[in-house]
Amino acid sequence: MKTLTIAAGALATSLVCGAGAAHAQGKTITLCWAAWDPANALVELSKDFTAKAGVNMKFEFVPWPNFADRMLNELNSKGKLCDLIIGDSQWIGGSAENKHYVKLNDFFAKEGIKMDDFLPATVYAYSTWPKGSPNYYALPAMGDALGWTYRKDWFSRPELQAEFKQKYNRDLAPPKTWTELKQVAEFFQNRQIDGKTVYGAAIFTERGSEGITMGATAALYAWGLQYDDPKKPYAMAGFTNSKDAVEALEFYKSLYKCCTPPGYTNAYMQEGLDAFKSGQVAMQMNWFAFFPGLSKDEKVGGDKIGFFVNPAQKVEASTLGGQGISVVSYSPNQAEALAYIKWFAQPDVQKKWWSLGGYAVHKAVVEDPNFTKSAPFAADFLKAMGGVKDFWQEPAYAQLLLDMQKRVHDYVVADKGTAKEALDLLVKDWQKTFTEEGKI
Amino acid sequence: MSDNVTAHSVVEPSSLTKRIAGILVVLYAIITMVPLGWIVLTGFKSPPDSISYPPKIVFDPTLEGYCNLFTTRSRQTAEYLASLPPPSGTCESIARARNLVVVSESKFVPRFWNSVVIAFGSTALAVFLGTLSAYGFSRFRVPLKDDLLFFILSTRMMPPIAVAIPIYLMYRELGLQDTKLGMILLYTAVNVSLAVWLLKGFIDEIPREYEEAAMIDGYSRLQAFRKVVLPQAVTGIAATAIFCLIFAWNEYAFAVLLTSGEAQTAPPFIPIIIGEGGQDWPAVAAGTTLFLVPIVIFTVLLRKHLLRGITFGAVRK
Amino acid sequence: MRFAEKVATVTPAAPARRVRSLSDRTIAWLFIAPTIVLLLAINVFPLIWTVRLSFTNYRANRMNVPLRDVGLQHYNDILTSPDVWAAMQVTARFVIATILIQTVLGFALAWLVDKKFRGHGLWTTVILLPMMLSPAVVGNFWTFLYQPQIGLFNYVVSFFTGIPPSSFQMLGDLTLSPWAIVLVDTWMWTPYVMLICLAGLRSIPDYIYEAAEVDRASKWRQFWTITLPMAAPFIMLAVLFRAIENFKMFDMVNLLTGGGPGSTTEVASITLKREAFEKWRTGYSSAFAIILFVTVFGLANIYVKALNRLKQR
Numbered sequence A: 001m002k003t004l005t006i007a008a009g010a011l012a013t014s015l016v017c018g019a020g021a022a023h024a025q026g027k028t029i030t031l032c033w034a035a036w037d038p039a040n041a042l043v044e045l046s047k048d049f050t051a052k053a054g055v056n057m058k059f060e061f062v063p064w065p066n067f068a069d070r071m072l073n074e075l076n077s078k079g080k081l082c083d084l085i086i087g088d089s090q091w092i093g094g095s096a097e098n099k100h101y102v103k104l105n106d107f108f109a110k111e112g113i114k115m116d117d118f119l120p121a122t123v124y125a126y127s128t129w130p131k132g133s134p135n136y137y138a139l140p141a142m143g144d145a146l147g148w149t150y151r152k153d154w155f156s157r158p159e160l161q162a163e164f165k166q167k168y169n170r171d172l173a174p175p176k177t178w179t180e181l182k183q184v185a186e187f188f189q190n191r192q193i194d195g196k197t198v199y200g201a202a203i204f205t206e207r208g209s210e211g212i213t214m215g216a217t218a219a220l221y222a223w224g225l226q227y228d229d230p231k232k233p234y235a236m237a238g239f240t241n242s243k244d245a246v247e248a249l250e251f252y253k254s255l256y257k258c259c260t261p262p263g264y265t266n267a268y269m270q271e272g273l274d275a276f277k278s279g280q281v282a283m284q285m286n287w288f289a290f291f292p293g294l295s296k297d298e299k300v301g302g303d304k305i306g307f308f309v310n311p312a313q314k315v316e317a318s319t320l321g322g323q324g325i326s327v328v329s330y331s332p333n334q335a336e337a338l339a340y341i342k343w344f345a346q347p348d349v350q351k352k353w354w355s356l357g358g359y360a361v362h363k364a365v366v367e368d369p370n371f372t373k374s375a376p377f378a379a380d381f382l383k384a385m386g387g388v389k390d391f392w393q394e395p396a397y398a399q400l401l402l403d404m405q406k407r408v409h410d411y412v413v414a415d416k417g418t419a420k421e422a423l424d425l426l427v428k429d430w431q432k433t434f435t436e437e438g439k440i
Numbered sequence B: 001m002s003d004n005v006t007a008h009s010v011v012e013p014s015s016l017t018k019r020i021a022g023i024l025v026v027l028y029a030i031i032t033m034v035p036l037g038w039i040v041l042t043g044f045k046s047p048p049d050s051i052s053y054p055p056k057i058v059f060d061p062t063l064e065g066y067c068n069l070f071t072t073r074s075r076q077t078a079e080y081l082a083s084l085p086p087p088s089g090t091c092e093s094i095a096r097a098r099n100l101v102v103v104s105e106s107k108f109v110p111r112f113w114n115s116v117v118i119a120f121g122s123t124a125l126a127v128f129l130g131t132l133s134a135y136g137f138s139r140f141r142v143p144l145k146d147d148l149l150f151f152i153l154s155t156r157m158m159p160p161i162a163v164a165i166p167i168y169l170m171y172r173e174l175g176l177q178d179t180k181l182g183m184i185l186l187y188t189a190v191n192v193s194l195a196v197w198l199l200k201g202f203i204d205e206i207p208r209e210y211e212e213a214a215m216i217d218g219y220s221r222l223q224a225f226r227k228v229v230l231p232q233a234v235t236g237i238a239a240t241a242i243f244c245l246i247f248a249w250n251e252y253a254f255a256v257l258l259t260s261g262e263a264q265t266a267p268p269f270i271p272i273i274i275g276e277g278g279q280d281w282p283a284v285a286a287g288t289t290l291f292l293v294p295i296v297i298f299t300v301l302l303r304k305h306l307l308r309g310i311t312f313g314a315v316r317k
Numbered sequence C: 001m002r003f004a005e006k007v008a009t010v011t012p013a014a015p016a017r018r019v020r021s022l023s024d025r026t027i028a029w030l031f032i033a034p035t036i037v038l039l040l041a042i043n044v045f046p047l048i049w050t051v052r053l054s055f056t057n058y059r060a061n062r063m064n065v066p067l068r069d070v071g072l073q074h075y076n077d078i079l080t081s082p083d084v085w086a087a088m089q090v091t092a093r094f095v096i097a098t099i100l101i102q103t104v105l106g107f108a109l110a111w112l113v114d115k116k117f118r119g120h121g122l123w124t125t126v127i128l129l130p131m132m133l134s135p136a137v138v139g140n141f142w143t144f145l146y147q148p149q150i151g152l153f154n155y156v157v158s159f160f161t162g163i164p165p166s167s168f169q170m171l172g173d174l175t176l177s178p179w180a181i182v183l184v185d186t187w188m189w190t191p192y193v194m195l196i197c198l199a200g201l202r203s204i205p206d207y208i209y210e211a212a213e214v215d216r217a218s219k220w221r222q223f224w225t226i227t228l229p230m231a232a233p234f235i236m237l238a239v240l241f242r243a244i245e246n247f248k249m250f251d252m253v254n255l256l257t258g259g260g261p262g263s264t265t266e267v268a269s270i271t272l273k274r275e276a277f278e279k280w281r282t283g284y285s286s287a288f289a290i291i292l293f294v295t296v297f298g299l300a301n302i303y304v305k306a307l308n309r310l311k312q313r
Helices: A002-016 A039-051 A064-076 A089-097 A105-111 A118-129 A158-168 A178-188 A213-224 A243-259 A269-277 A289-294 A334-344 A348-354 A377-384 A398-413 A417-434 B015-042 B064-070 B078-082 B090-097 B108-139 B147-154 B160-174 B179-204 B207-217 B223-234 B234-250 B251-257 B266-272 B282-303 B308-309 C002-008 C021-054 C072-078 C082-113 C120-132 C135-145 C151-161 C177-202 C208-215 C219-247 C249-256 C269-278 C282-312
Strands: A028-034 A054-063 A084-088 A139-142 A146-151 A191-193 A196-202 A281-287 A307-310 A322-328 B073-074 B100-105
Touching: A002 A054, A002 B147, A002 B234, A002 B251, A028 A064, A028 A307, A028 A334, A028 B266, A028 C072, A039 A348, A039 B100, A054 B160, A064 A084, A064 A089, A064 C269, A084 A089, A084 C208, A089 A118, A089 A322, A105 A334, A105 B078, A118 A139, A118 A322, A139 A243, A139 A334, A146 A191, A146 A213, A146 A289, A158 A178, A178 A196, A178 A243, A178 A281, A178 C082, A196 A269, A213 A398, A213 B078, A213 B266, A243 A398, A243 A417, A269 A281, A269 A377, A281 A289, A281 B160, A281 C021, A289 A307, A289 A377, A307 A377, A307 C082, A334 A348, A334 B266, A398 A417, A398 C219, A398 C269, B015 B282, B015 C021, B015 C120, B015 C135, B015 C151, B015 C177, B064 B073, B064 B108, B064 B282, B073 B090, B073 B160, B073 C002, B090 B100, B108 B179, B108 B223, B108 B234, B108 B282, B147 C021, B160 B179, B160 B251, B160 B266, B160 C021, B160 C082, B160 C269, B160 C282, B179 B234, B179 B251, B207 B223, B223 B234, B223 C021, B223 C120, B234 B282, B234 B308, B234 C135, B251 B266, B251 C269, B266 B282, B266 C021, B266 C135, B282 B308, B282 C120, B282 C135, B308 C177, C021 C282, C072 C282, C082 C177, C082 C219, C120 C177, C135 C249, C177 C219, C177 C249, C269 C282
Parallel strands: A028 A054, A028 A084, A196 A281
Antiparallel strands: A084 A322, A139 A322, A146 A281, A146 A307, A191 A196, B073 B100
C-alpha cells in the first residue's frame, strides 16, 4: 500500500513540475546499462520522464558477464550508441582520464544538484575522479554491495535448529563471521530437505568477467585486505599478498570445495540466482540489487527468504557494487541526457526508483525514518554501504581485474599452486601493470 | 552425390552390409539431431519446465519462451500491478500471471533484421565482385595470377580476432564502428575470397567456345560475358551466394567485437538473452530456433554443392 | 584437388588465348581490381598497421598516452611468457584431438554412406546439418545441454551408465572440460570430414576393385592397399582445412567455457581477445596476432608441401 502512495506521489509531482519539457520534443536518447532486474525497473520508471519531457528513451542492456567488455569497447571506439551510461564503479578512472564521460560539476552547480544529498560512500565510489576529489563524472544511480540471502524457512525448522545447536552449540542463525558461515554451509551441504539434496552456499566463481574476484574479495576484505601500503601508494608486496590475505583466499577455496552445488565452477550472479530460486542452496552470495526481485519471488520469496550482510572476520567490510549515471561525451544528445539526470536526481523520482526495485541512494530516500522498514533488506543495505570497499578504480582497472581473475580462478577452481603463490604472482602482474602505467 | 547409382555388381556391397551401414548411419544421424531437437522443444517450455530435473520430455507447450524472446519484463509487487491498466495481448497476460509487467519490446527483432541486412548486403557485394574477378582470372592472362589467387585465399587464414584489432582502430577513425556499412564491407572482404575461388571453378567449367561463338557473331567481350557466361553460371552464382550468406549469417567473432547495438547481429545477441535469473533458456531456444530455420532451408537447397563450397572449390565431385 | 595444386605449384598461366589484346586486358583489370582494392583496404593495410603497432606501446583505450617504440620487446615477452605457451599448448591439444577423432569418425561414416543403402542421400543431408549452423549460437546452447542435473547430456550419460548426473560437470571439470569442447566440435564438424572423405571414396574407380577381386585380394587388404591410399589426399585436405579452422577457434570455445576452468581451455584466440579487447594492450596483442598468423601460415604451407609430395608419389 505504501509503495502505491509513493508511486502515485511521484507520478503526481512529475506531472506537476514539467521542467525540461520545453526542448527536445520527439527526440530519442539511449541509456546503456547491464541487463538485470533493476534495469527493467528503470525502463518502467523512465516512462515518467518520457511523459514529462517528451524525450523518448531507448535502452541497451548487456548481461553482466559481457557488460564491461562491451561497454568499454563502445566507449573506446568513441561510439555514439549510448547517450547515457550507467557504468560500473571501477570504470570511472579510465572514463574520466580518457574523457569518455562529461564532467558534471558545472551542470550540478547550475541545476542545484548537491552531492551532499547522496550517501557519501556512493559519491566517493561512483562519481569522483581522482578519488575523493570534488570532480564529478557521474550521479550516483544505484547503490549496491555484496550481501547474502538465506532460506529462512529452512533455518527455522525445529529439527534442524536442534541438530545444529547440538553440533555447534549455538543457534542456527544468519552467520556473523566467515567461520560461522562455513559451518552453516557444511551443515546444509548434501542434506535432504523435502526429498531433495541441497547444498551449502552459492558463491561467485566466474572466470570470464569479474565474478570470482568479487566473491573472493568479499572474504579478503573481511580479513582486512589493503591492496597497497596506505603510506606508500602502489607498494603492494606484503599487502595484497599478506598473511591474512593468503588465509582469506585459502578460506574461500575451502568454502568452494566443501559447500557449493555440483558444477559450480563458473558461477556468477545469474547462476547464484538460479541455484537459490530452484531451492538448491541454503545461502547465496549476491548483490543487493537482486534482493527486491528475490523477496517477491513466487517460490522462495516472502517468508522463505532472509538476508544478511557480508560476514566479518577480522573486520566488517563488504565488496562494493553499484553504479553512477554518466553522460557520454561522444553523444550528440547531451542536453537531453543531462535533462534526464536532472529529472532522475529529484527526490520524488528517487523515491519511486526505490519502490520499483532500484537502490536509490538519495538521502531523501535512505534517511527517511521509514526506509529501514520499507523492505526486509533495507537495513542491511545501509549497514553494508557503511563499510564498502572497492576494487582498483585505476584507468588500468580492466587489466588489474583480468590478472586477478586468472590468478584466483587458477588457484581456487583449477587447483593450481597455493594461495600464497597465486597472490605472489598477482602482485607481480600488478607491479608490471603499474610500471607500464608509470605509477611505480 | 547421391545420383551416382551405377555401381558395378562386383563392387556393389551385399544387402546385409548395406543394411548394417544404413542402421549405423541412421543411428549417428539421430544422435546428431538430438541437440537440435532439444533446442526446438525447449523453445516451447515454460522457464520452470526448462530447468526441471530430470529434464522433461513431456510438458505443457507454451508460448512463454517466444514471448520472453520478444519482450523485456520487470517483477513488481501486486499493488503496483493492480495500479496498471489490464493486460493487452497474450504475452502481457502470460507475464502478469507471473507477477511481471512487460516494460518494453526486446531487441531481438532489430538484431535479427541487422543480420538480414548485413548478410544479404555483404553477399550481394561479395558475389558481384567475386563473379567479375573469377571471370577475369578464368579467362584472361593475369600477371602473377596464382600469387594473386593465393593471396586472396590467404586472407582467410588470419584468426578473426587478429584481423579485428586493426579493423577496430581503422573503423574508429572512419566512424564505421557499429555501422551496418562497416560490417557489410568487412564480411564482403572475408567472403570475396570464397566467392572468387568457387566462382572461378564454376566459370572454368563453362566452355570458352560459347563466348567465342558469340564474339564471332559480333558480341563484344562484355556482352558475351553478360549474355552468355552469366546465364550459364547462374547455378554456381546461386550456390556461392548461399555459402556467403551462411558465413555472414553465422559470423560471431567480428560481430561481437565490432558492433554494440545499431549494427549488432543475432549471433552475439542470442547468447546474452537473460531472464530474471540466469539465461532464459526457453527464450534463448526460441531465438536459436528462429535463427537456425533459414540455415536448415539453405542447407537442403545446397546439398548438391556443399562439398564444393566447404573446400573452396578444391573438391568438386 | 585444384586447391592444393594451386597452393603448392606456381604453374605457368593457362595457355594464352588469342586475345583482342588491349580491351581484354583492360576488362581483366577492371574486373579484378575492385576485389584487390577491397582486400588491400580491409586485409592488407590493417595487417601492415598491425605489424607497425606490434613494435609500440600503443593502447587503444589510452589515446592520450604518447606512442613509444618498444622494439621487439612484445615479441620477446610473448615468446617467453608461460601463459602464452600454455594457451598454445591448449590450442595444439585441441586441434590434434579434434582432428584425430573427426578424421576417424568422418572417414568411417563416409565409408558407411558409400555403401549406398536406401535413403543414404536423405540421411547424409541430415548428418550435414550441424556444420552449417552458427558455432556461437549452437555452442551457447550446448552450455545448457551440459548443465549438471538439468542438462540433457548428463542425464543421457547417467541413463546409460548409472552415474548420477550431478556427479560430473563437463564444462567445469579440469579433466573433462577440454573434452567437452572437443565433443561439441566433433559433433559440428565430423560431417565436414565425412563429406570430403566421401568424395575421396567416390573418386576411386570401380575397376580397381574389380581387378583386386580378380586377384582374390581380401576385403581387408583392399581397404589398406586401395581405399585408404587413394582417399588419402582427400583426408589430408580435410585435415588441412580443419586444422586451420580450429587453430583460429574462438566463437564456440568462448561461449562454452570462456577459456575456463582456470585457463584449462584457453585457446590462443581467447588469450588474444583478452589482451586486445579486455586489457587493451594493443601493441602487445598486435605482436601476438602476427605470431599467430605466421604460425598458421607457416604450418599450412609446410603441410601443403607434404601433401603435394604425397600426391606425386
